[in-house]
Amino acid sequence: MKLPKITAWMLVVLLIFSLSACGKQAQTTSSDAAATGSEPAGKPAKIGLVLGTGGLGDKNFNDMAYDGIASAQNDLGIEFDYLEPTTISDYVPDLRSMCESEEYALIIGLGSDMTDAITEVAADFPDQKFSHIDSTVDMANVSAISTKWQEQTFIAGVVAGLGTLSDMEFANADNVIGIIIGQENPALRKGVVGFTAGAKFVNPDVTVLEGNVNSFNDPGTGKEMALSMYNQGADFIQAIAGASGMGIYNASDEANAYSFGVGANVNYIQPDNIVGTSARTVNLMVYNEIKALTQDTWEAGQHISGIKEGAVGYDATGSNVVLPDDIQAAVDGIKKMLVDGTLVPPETAEELNGWVSANQYSK
Numbered sequence: 001m002k003l004p005k006i007t008a009w010m011l012v013v014l015l016i017f018s019l020s021a022c023g024k025q026a027q028t029t030s031s032d033a034a035a036t037g038s039e040p041a042g043k044p045a046k047i048g049l050v051l052g053t054g055g056l057g058d059k060n061f062n063d064m065a066y067d068g069i070a071s072a073q074n075d076l077g078i079e080f081d082y083l084e085p086t087t088i089s090d091y092v093p094d095l096r097s098m099c100e101s102e103e104y105a106l107i108i109g110l111g112s113d114m115t116d117a118i119t120e121v122a123a124d125f126p127d128q129k130f131s132h133i134d135s136t137v138d139m140a141n142v143s144a145i146s147t148k149w150q151e152q153t154f155i156a157g158v159v160a161g162l163g164t165l166s167d168m169e170f171a172n173a174d175n176v177i178g179i180i181i182g183q184e185n186p187a188l189r190k191g192v193v194g195f196t197a198g199a200k201f202v203n204p205d206v207t208v209l210e211g212n213v214n215s216f217n218d219p220g221t222g223k224e225m226a227l228s229m230y231n232q233g234a235d236f237i238q239a240i241a242g243a244s245g246m247g248i249y250n251a252s253d254e255a256n257a258y259s260f261g262v263g264a265n266v267n268y269i270q271p272d273n274i275v276g277t278s279a280r281t282v283n284l285m286v287y288n289e290i291k292a293l294t295q296d297t298w299e300a301g302q303h304i305s306g307i308k309e310g311a312v313g314y315d316a317t318g319s320n321v322v323l324p325d326d327i328q329a330a331v332d333g334i335k336k337m338l339v340d341g342t343l344v345p346p347e348t349a350e351e352l353n354g355w356v357s358a359n360q361y362s363k
Contacts, residue, residue: 047072047290048104049082050094052111054182054216056084058243060263061216061282065110065133068286075287076294091117099125106131106293108286112187118142129298131289133282134187140300145285148306149187150194150345151338153179153238153278155314156260157198158334158361160236161206162327163258163275170257170273174233178209180225180248182216182241190347191240191262191278197345197352202330202361209234216242223247223254230255238262238278249274258321267318275323276316285311307338330361 049069051062062084069080081104083094091114098107099121109118112134122130122139135144160177179195181188196208209232211225222244226237230251237252238260239245245262252259252273261267261277292298305311314335316323323331337343346355 045076045078045105045290045294046103047078047080047293048098048107049080049286050091050098050107050109050114051082051084052114052216052242053085053087053090054242054244055086058216059266059269060242060245061110062242064264064280064282065108065286068283069108069290071283072287072290076291078290078294088113088117092120095121096124099128105129106290106298108133108289110134110282112136112185113183129293129300131286131298133285136186136302138302143289143298143300144302145289146187146302146304147280147285147311148304148345149190149312150197150347151307152280152312153191153195153240153262154198154201154338154345155331155335156238156276156278157195157200158202158331159275159314159323159327160195160238160258160260161199161201161203162330163323164206164235165203166324166327168258168321168324171235172233174207174235175203175205176207176209176229176233176235178211178226178229178234178237180211180213180222180229180237180239180241180244182213182222182244184212184214188240189349191238193347193349193352194345195238195278197355198334200352200356201334201359204356204360207233213241213244215244218244219247219250221247223251226251226259227255230257236260236275240278265315265317267316271318271320273321274319275321276314276319278312279315280312281310307335308341330363333363334361 054062056062072078085094106129108131110133118132122142131143133145137144164177179192199206209229213221222241226248236258239248240262249259249270253270258275261274263280265277267274307313346352
């Protein structure tokens with residue numbers, strides 16, 4: 001018997017709701033080959049990605065990781081799911097749900113604030129492979145990827161330390177600069193040390209203000225904190241704050257001052273104010289972990305890289321800010337020293353003062 005139209009429509013609605021799971025679900029993507037019905041030889045590897053709390057759209061860590069896994073999908077034919085935790089307390093259940101599904105050849109986690117969660121879940125699932133970016137985890141089933149944050153921010157510190165003494169348009173005579181992080185953790189603390197060391201290497205009397213937004217996704221507080229620093233005389237501020245950095249960049253425009261991006265190149269956002277980006281190739285780190293998995297060369301253990309390997313660096317592409325010739329020459333020379341190892345920045349606050357006393361720039 002033919003059902004009345006309204007009844008059929010209601011059945012369709014019920015069917016849609018029955019297919020929708022309650023609670024958080026991984027966002028799923030499929031390779032182009034699978035989407036067109038043309039399956040590659042063998043079953044494609046499936047990768048799980050657990051993002052940091054800043055989520056997609058941060059124009060930084062999470063967006064770069066997503067770009068890396070999307071490139072791997074396109075180039076290597078993998079499939080992937082991803083989860084967007086909103087708080088640190090989501091990390092363990094999100095990682096555990098992926099492990100319990102037994103679907104993933106590799107699960108990738110982001111950020112040093114995920115270390116405790118990765119350690120706990122990896123211990124409970126010893127046969128599951130994990131890659132963890134910004135990690136010092138030493139476990140038999142975890143590839144711990146870390147970069148030299150102190151090298152990543154050092155050049156920006158050099159630019160700020162010299163720039164605040166220069167006749168650049170927005171520089172002032174106060175000899176004050178700043179750095180704002182999104183959260184207190186060891187990796188970002190190394191970034192603070194690197195920026196400060198770079199500034200004091202070329203300008204030992206500079207004052208470096210520090211701030212902590214306590215969130216990677218609070219641009220409003222980031223802006224307030226940056227404006228406060230600019231009002232205290234800072235003319236250059238380094239952001240290491242995820243999506244909260246958007247507020248810092250906007251503040252530099254509002255205050256007619258300078259800022260530095262971090263991670264992916266964000267110079268285009270405020271090209272007249274963002275001098276450069278303390279860059280890091282998170283997209284390549286994610287891509288290379290997946291490539292190694294597909295080529296059976298993936299290895300657990302600790303993997304550390306820096307400016308010499310091209311994992312971190314300073315990128316001024318897209319900025320309209322032109323450095324004076326003497327500052328640009330200093331940047332070029334100091335970068336060469338970092339690459340060839342004749343200059344090794346400190347990693348900890350305890351090392352900083354002694355390092356500055358023993359290392360001063362001369363042309």
